[in-house]
Amino acid sequence: MSTATLDRPRTSTSSVQVEPVTQSRVLNSEWIKMRSLRSTGLTLLAAVVAMIAIGWIVGWATNAHWATQRPDEIASFNPITNSLNGYHLAQLAVGVLGVLLVSGEYATGMIRATFQSVPTRLPVLWAKAALYAGVTFVLMLVASFAAFLGGQQFLGTHGTSLSASGAVQDIFGVTGYLTLIGIFAVALGFIIRSTAGGIATLFGLLLVLPGIGLVLPTSWQANTLPYLPSNAGASMFSPQTAVGSLSAGAGLVVLVTWVVAALAGAAVLVKRRDA
Amino acid sequence: MIEARNLTKKYGDKTAVNDLSFTAQPGIITGFLGPNGAGKSTTMRMILGLDAPTSGSVTVGGKPYAEHAKPLQVVGALLEARAVHTSRSAYNHLLALAATHGIARGRVDDVIEMVGLQDVARKRAGGFSLGMGQRLGIASALLADPETLILDEPVNGLDPEGIRWVRDLLKGLAAEGHTIFVSSHLMSEMALTADHVIVVGRGRLMADMPMSELIAQASSNVVVVRSPQATALAKALAGKDVTVTSTEQNTLEINGLTAAQIGDRALELNISLHELSSKQASLEEAFMEMTRDEVEFHASTPDDDHTLRSAA
Structure with missing residues (x-):
């Protein structure tokens, strides 16, 4: 900081070109914000690596230990979902980053600068959700194709190809699932506002609730478990064997309903609460 | 111009701002004075639409802040609490704010130079000293060359030279016809900068008069x-x-x-x-x-x- 620049306060360069706030300008602003944080790149890299590495390792391990597999394991073996197993871990990375993109602004006070520049607020919610959905979709689609193609190589003679029935559909299914989880996480971030609370809620919904549900009476399970976000989402790309499981299309509808409900809740709270 | 009418903010049964009415005129520096906890920051957040008033209203340039199409051109603000993501560089912070109003990169460089942050603009804002943080806050406030400037305790953490710089900056802006609304809990600082003073205590208006009158009354x-x-x-x-x-x-x-x-x-x-x-x-x-x-x-x-x- 040189003192020379401080002697003579100069305020305006006579004409600063200022345009009205629009959804596309807010989108551009959020894009600058997203790519100027190192955590974004690192977490997305973790999601991509998890998706690909787990798909390949599982493929290799399955092939190497094929001879020791039990008959029922071989009977239910599906080479497509075998390579897409990395989604278990990838969804955590995608979910954490989705929450963090929002809760990080609340934690640091950045949200006040954000809402000062966009005082109508909702364009910020839409921009963050849309941008993160786009980024997640592109990266996870590439990662899922890579996981599938590599995984089939590692599966050797037990592998299949892209032309197999359901292969491309499942790849898009898992990509869609991860994208929707990303949007869901952004909405949760706006609802909960704290990083710890947001991530705990997300993990609770995705990982803990399905486990708790298993101790419910069987008659209840059929009416609840398939509708949890993780189970409904899984129907989109892997065949479900449990009682009352949803079809791929029904799973998509249920998960989209969860995401829309979360976005609606976030919109109401963002508009109403003090920042 | 800022106009507050019967502005009231309650948090539960605690009243932070109580039936506050005042006007900050263009062309002068209006000091907003009060002890800590008097409701100054809450009032400023309500002006910017960050907090919703429990009752009453406040307008900037004739309209509530959120109804302006180019809000940053209407009000530039530096709030007491930092409003910067600690992991982002000062440059990218300003660039992201500028993008919402289609403001060119050149203006970002200009405001960085104006506040003297060019040497550290590419570093993480989280590593900034209090004084550098204040300068970054002032840079964001000036970004769209706003008609009204709202500054909450702007000289906090600044060295004597920085304090004089802020004082000169505010006087220059007021002389150009801008509305300047600046808070402080230090009367001595206000006496040197403000033309008009609004005094609050426990959220209530205590005084609203020209600085010269307050000085005469105090003597x-x-x-x-x-x-x-x-x-x-x-x-x-x-x-x-x-x-x-x-x-x-x-x-x-x-x-x-x-x-x-x-x-x-x-x-x-x-x-x-x-x-x-x-x-x-x-x-x-x-x-x-x-x-x-x-x-x-x-x-x-x-x-x-x-x-x-x-x-x-």
Whole structure:
């Protein structure tokens, strides 16, 4: 900081070109914000690596230990979902980053600068959700194709190809699932506002609730478990064997309903609460 | 121009801002003065639409802040709490804010240079000192060359040179016709910058007047007298509208009489005086007097036994 620049306060360069706030300008602003944080790149890299590495390792391990597999394991073996197993871990990375993109602004006070520049607020919610959905979709689609193609190589003679029935559909299914989880996480971030609370809620919904549900009476399970976000989402790309499981299309509808409900809740709270 | 009408903000049963009405005019610096916890920051957040008033309203340039199409061009603000993501560089922070209003990169470079942050603009804002953080806040406030500037305690953490720089900047902007609304809990700082002052205590309006008027009002004269016969003199001077206070042994502070009247009276009584001087109450004292009952957190001082009330 040189003192020379401080002697003579100069305020305006006579004409600063200022345009009205629009959804596309807010989108551009959020894009600058997203790519100027190192955590974004690192977490997305973790999601991509998890998706690909787990798909390949599982493929290799399955092939190497094929001879020791039990008959029922071989009977239910599906080479497509075998390579897409990395989604278990990838969804955590995608979910954490989705929450963090929002809760990080609340934690640091950045949200006040954000809402000062966009005082109508909702364009910020839409921009963050849309941008993160786009980024997640592109990266996870590439990662899922890579996981599938590599995984089939590692599966050797037990592998299949892209032309197999359901292969491309499942790849898009898992990509869609991860994208929707990303949007869901952004909405949760706006609802909960704290990083710890947001991530705990997300993990609770995705990982803990399905486990708790298993101790419910069987008659209840059929009416609840398939509708949890993780189970409904899984129907989109892997065949479900449990009682009352949803079809791929029904799973998509249920998960989209969860995401829309979360976005609606976030919109109401963002508009109403003090920042 | 900022216009607040019956602005009230309650948090549960605690009232942070209580029926506050005021106007900040363009072309002058309006000081917003009050002790900590008086509701200054809450009022500023309501002006910016960050907090919704419980009742009442506030407009900037004739409309609520959120209804402006180019809000950053209407108000630039530096709030007390930092509003910067600690992991992002100052440059990218400003670039992201600029993008919402289609402001060119060149303007971002300009404001960085204006506040003297060019050497650290690419570093993480989280590593900034308090003074650098304030400069970054001022840079974001100036980004869209706003008509109104709202600054919450802008000189906090600045070195003397930085303080003078902010003062000059605000005076320059006011002279150009901008509305400047600046808060402080320091009367001395306000006395040097503000043309008009709005004083709040516990969320209520205490005073709304030109700075010059406040200074005149504060200048109630106190005469300091030192005498070996201080107690006798104190008794002799007692009367209606006269307050005699003893701050230390043989020293009196007299309110309500001129130095000449006290000197003459001492001569009559043959009391020797070692000192007789007029002292103007400082603005700081006037401010403390005004808000004494409105300070939220009192520090009590056990010095009441030194006080002699002549009226007794």
